[in-house]
Amino acid sequence: xxxxxxxELVKLCEEKNISFxxxxxxxxxxxxxxSKEEIISRMADKLSVxxxxxxxxxxxxxxxxxxxxxxxxxxxxxxxxxDCLTGGVFLDAISLAxxxxxxxxxxxxxxxxxxxxxxxxVPGVLLALQKSLNKTDDDIIKAxxxxxxxxxxxxxNAVISGATGGxxxxxxxxxxxxxxxxxxxxxxxxxxxxxxxAIALKNVLGLSCDPLAGLVEVPCIKRNAAGAANxxxxxxxxxxxxxxxxxxxxxxxxxxxxxxxMPLALRETALGGLASSKTGKKWKKKLWSSSSHNx
Amino acid sequence: MKxxxxxxxxxxxxxxxSSSHTAGAVRIGLLARKLFGREPERVTIHFYGSFAxxxxxxxxxxxxxxxxxxxxxFDEGIPKAFDIANDxxxxxxxxxxxxxxxxxxxxxIDMYAEDKFSNVKGISLGGGLVEICEVDGFALKLxxxxxxxxxxxxxxxxxxxxxxxxLAEKKINISHMEVSRLEKGRLALMVIETxxxxxxxxxxxxxxxPNIERVVRLNL
Numbered sequence: 224x225x226x227x228x229x230x231e232l233v234k235l236c237e238e239k240n241i242s243f244x245x246x247x248x249x250x251x252x253x254x255x256x257x258s259k260e261e262i263i264s265r266m267a268d269k270l271s272v273x274x275x276x277x278x279x280x281x282x283x284x285x286x287x288x289x290x291x292x293x294x295x296x297x298x299x300x301x302x303x304x305x306d307c308l309t310g311g312v313f314l315d316a317i318s319l320a321x322x323x324x325x326x327x328x329x330x331x332x333x334x335x336x337x338x339x340x341x342x343x344x345v346p347g348v349l350l351a352l353q354k355s356l357n358k359t360d361d362d363i364i365k366a367x368x369x370x371x372x373x374x375x376x377x378x379x380n381a382v383i384s385g386a387t388g389g390x391x392x393x394x395x396x397x398x399x400x401x402x403x404x405x406x407x408x409x410x411x412x413x414x415x416x417x418x419x420x421a422i423a424l425k426n427v428l429g430l431s432c433d434p435l436a437g438l439v440e441v442p443c444i445k446r447n448a449a450g451a452a453n454x455x456x457x458x459x460x461x462x463x464x465x466x467x468x469x470x471x472x473x474x475x476x477x478x479x480x481x482x483x484x485m486p487l488a489l490r491e492t493a494l495g496g497l498a499s500s501k502t503g504k505k506w507k508k509k510l511w512s513s514s515s516h517n518x
Numbered sequence: 519m520k521x522x523x524x525x526x527x528x529x530x531x532x533x534x535x536s537s538s539h540t541a542g543a544v545r546i547g548l549l550a551r552k553l554f555g556r557e558p559e560r561v562t563i564h565f566y567g568s569f570a571x572x573x574x575x576x577x578x579x580x581x582x583x584x585x586x587x588x589x590x591x592f593d594e595g596i597p598k599a600f601d602i603a604n605d606x607x608x609x610x611x612x613x614x615x616x617x618x619x620x621x622x623x624x625x626x627i628d629m630y631a632e633d634k635f636s637n638v639k640g641i642s643l644g645g646g647l648v649e650i651c652e653v654d655g656f657a658l659k660l661x662x663x664x665x666x667x668x669x670x671x672x673x674x675x676x677x678x679x680x681x682x683x684x685l686a687e688k689k690i691n692i693s694h695m696e697v698s699r700l701e702k703g704r705l706a707l708m709v710i711e712t713x714x715x716x717x718x719x720x721x722x723x724x725x726x727x728p729n730i731e732r733v734v735r736l737n738l
């Protein structure tokens with residue numbers, strides 16, 4: 224059940240008439256030596272962490288640095304109010320994505336998906352869809368394996384860390400994972416999952432990693448919302464039958480080539496972009512000083 | 519393939535905000551504590567590179583101290599590490615180093631207890647993965663992913679063979695091994711990573727061998 228890239232995964236799924244999630248689960252069985260039940264139970268634990276993380280974030284949190292917080296609650300209250308532009312699954316997904324990443328910034332327990340900085344995207348989308356599509360926890364656990372299959376391919380053929388490939392590698396990967404998982408959850412074909420992945424990733428190519436004072440907060444938390452919104456956008460297009468002109472593996476390779484050719488100032492060094500804006504410099508000065516020992 | 523498992527992607531479960539600057543720091547602290555073999559009474563933590571600049575915002579100080587207190591990366595008690603250390607009466611201090619390290623995310627930890635002292639250097643590689651690269655001045659490469667023995671010995675013929683023969687007799691497989699010394703004929707360090715944990719009796723038997731000065735055991 225081995226697959227090294229998206230083309231191999233789609234071919235494998237089509238030949239055996241299985242989904243991304245099934246392929247990932249069987250591959251994990253083969254390589255880990257664990258039973259399907261054990262592996263599913265491990266994934267169920269991750270889902271519990273994601274749910275608790277969202278719950279905590281929605282209450283309204285302030286980050287460890289004091290720089291950010293409270294936006295998930297703001298969006299959630301606005302959504303509940305009902306007088307909004309979009310509403311429904313869209314606002315739900317972005318409020319959950321922000322909630323989970325605010326929980327991360329406040330030193331709560333999170334599940335890195337695929338990284339800590341992008342941990343809100345996949346659960347934001349999937350937990351919102353669980354409600355709107357009336358899905359069970361078992362369905363969402365399956366969808367996490369589908370997201371995992373996409374992340375596995377991107378991580379092994381490109382990169383998933385901002386320091387190596389910019390934000391496109393973190394939020395971009397998370398968004399592509401969420402898009403493919405959303406398509407599978409809605410019953411789309413493996414080819415549609417691959418299209419959703421390609422479209423989502425293409426939409427954020429070139430995104431730099433330039434957070435204020437080098438912290439996983441500004442713009443990371445809002446980028447989790449953007450990643451979730453982009454995933455829904457890509458999934459809807461793929462489900463409608465839209466095909467990516469550039470095949471998914473080529474998009475992944477492009478992301479990698481863009482990432483490694485990005486200047487260092489835009490790869491998690493807090494030296495360029497937003498980090499070197501007037502406000503960025505102010506926060507750097509404020510947060511990069513004073514010590515905290517007890518002797 | 520760099521990533522082997524779906525749980526490398528959906529995971530790890532950890533306390534935020536950063537896998538490299540928070541979770542990695544907890545792991546370096548925890549490994550340093552395990553290498554020290556007991557709770558330290560006083561610790562001095564030196565931050566280099568990116569850690570020296572951003573450690574407050576990422577709570578790298580809180581995280582490293584939490585690891586030194588024995589907490590793991592997903593422990594909800596991590597944000598309270600300062601309180602835990604204060605309650606235990608453990609002294610801690612942080613030093614922002616300006617020297618440019620080989621790796622951007624480097625931590626050096628000095629640990630003291632009674633007449634015991636040890637010094638450990640670790641680097642955070644990203645995604646929560648770490649490497650211990652120096653113990654008491656000796657260079658090494660320790661991931662902390664498998665059990666290990668650090669054997670400080672007199673640099674003389676037959677010492678390495680006596681240890682590996684003993685492990686072979688006890689059916690303990692060596693997965694990785696390296697030897698380093700500061701000066702020919704003086705103290706040397708062999709690092710042996712094993713597939714199985716090393717039980718007490720074998721640990722004592724190694725310690726009783728000639729030319730062995732000190733053994734540190736890392737069981738997971």
